[in-house]
Amino acid sequence: MADTRQDDVATAMREHVLLPAQEMARLGTATQPVLTHAEGIYVHAADGRRLIDGPAGMWCAQVGYGRKEIVDAIAHQAMALPYASPWYMATSPAARLAEKIATLTPGDLNRVFFTTGGSTAVDSALRFSEFYNNVLGRPEKKRIIVRFDGYHGSTALTAACTGRTGNWPNFDIRQDRISFLSSPNPRHAGNRTQEAFLDDLVKEFEDRIADLGPETIAAFLAEPILASGGVIIPPKGYHARFKEVCERHDILYISDEVVTGFGRCGEWFASEKVFGVVPDIITFAKGVTSGYVPLGGLAISDKVMARISGENAKGSWFTNGYTYTNHPVSCAAALANIELMEREGVVEHAREISGYFADALASLLDLPGVADTRAVGLVGCVQCLLDPTRADGNDDDKAFTRKIDERCFELGLIVRPLGDLCVISPPLIITRAQIDDIVAILRQAISEVGAAHGLTSKEAAVG
C-alpha cells in the first residue's frame, strides 16, 4: 500500500532541498529513503521497515537513538535558558562541559572553544594557528600540511585542506598555503614493508618541510584514521613519528578527532591512548552529543595558550566566534550524553567489543570480492574489489560495491556507500548478536552480488 506521507516527504525533498552531495544532473529526480523514527541501533523507514544503522548516522550516534536522558536534558535547558550570548554571558552547560572535556582530553589540552559542528571546529583550529603565529610575530609561518584522502569539512578553508580530490571540481578552492602529503594508506606500500613505507612517508614530510622552509609552516592537520577518505589506518608508529618532526620545527600538531573522538576508537580520544601522541590541538564534534543536536569544538594545550596570552598577548584579541558558540542546549545535551556514556561504560564496552567486531568483519575475507577488512574500535570497513589485488577500487569496483550496499539495504542494513567500501561504524552500544546480524547481511549481499558478477571462488576472483 502506498504511504502518502512518505510520498509527500520525498516530493518536498526532491523539489526544495539541496543535498550535501548532490549530483546536479539528477537535481529534483533522485529520491532518498524517508526515515520516521529510531531506537537503539535501529532506524525505521516510512514504508514500515526497520533497518540497522550501520554507520551510526554519519559516525555520530554513539549511544544510539531514543535516549530519554539526553532528550530530557535538551528539553529542560531549552525551557530554562535556550540561548545566551557567548560574547557577554556565562552559562552552566558550557562551563561544565568545557571542564569535563578538559578531563577527557590528553596532556594539558585544557582550553576549550565550542563551535557548531566539525567543519567549524577545524576551521577555528586553523584560524587559531594563524592568530597564534601572528601574535608570536612570525606572520610568514602560515602553511598547513595535510594528506591526500584526508577529510576536514566544508568551509572554504577546511574544504581546501580536504584531500579527497573528487570534492574539488567546480569550487574555487584556494590552496596556496596548503601542501598535500601522500595518503598513509598501507595498501599503497606496494612491495615495500610497512616499516619501509612509513620511513618513506616520514621522509616525504621532512623533505617537504625542508623545501618549503619550517619558518613558513604553521600546522600539520591530520585525522588519526582517515575516515571519510576510506577508513585508512596509517602504519603503526606513524603518528608519533610525525609528532616528533612537528616538535622539532615548532609546527602545531592538530589532531582532527571529529570522527575518532568520544569512544569511537574505544577511548574518549584516540590520539594518545590508541595512537601514542599528545597533540597541541584536538578538534571534536559528532559523538560529543551522539548527534542529538549540533555541536563541535577544539581543545588547545595550556602550553600553546601560554605563549600568546597574559604577558605574551601583545594587545591581541582572539576575535573568532559564532552566535551559537557555547550554545546552552547543545552543551546540556553533550553533558547528558557524556554522563550516560560514563554511567553505562559505553567507551569501555566499545573497547571490549572491538576485537569481536574486527574478527567478525575479517570473517568475510573468504568471500570472493572482499579484498580487505579494517577496523579500530568500532569503526571499520569491508573493501570490495572485483580484482582484490588492486590497491584502490576503480569505477567497476565502486558500482559493484554500490550494488552490495543496495542489497544490504533491502535486507535491513544501512551501509554507508563510500566508493569501494562498505563502511560499518555502528552505535557504540551494539551487542555481539547485533554485530552477527550485520555480518550475516553483509555475507548474503556480497555473495549474491558477487555471484551475479561471476565471482564464485576466491581463486577465480584473484585470477
Ligand code: PLP
Ligand atoms: N573532520 C572530520 C574528520 C570529519 O569526518 C568531518 C565530517 O565528517 C568533519 C571534520 C566535518 O564535520 P561536520 O560535517 O560536522 O562539519
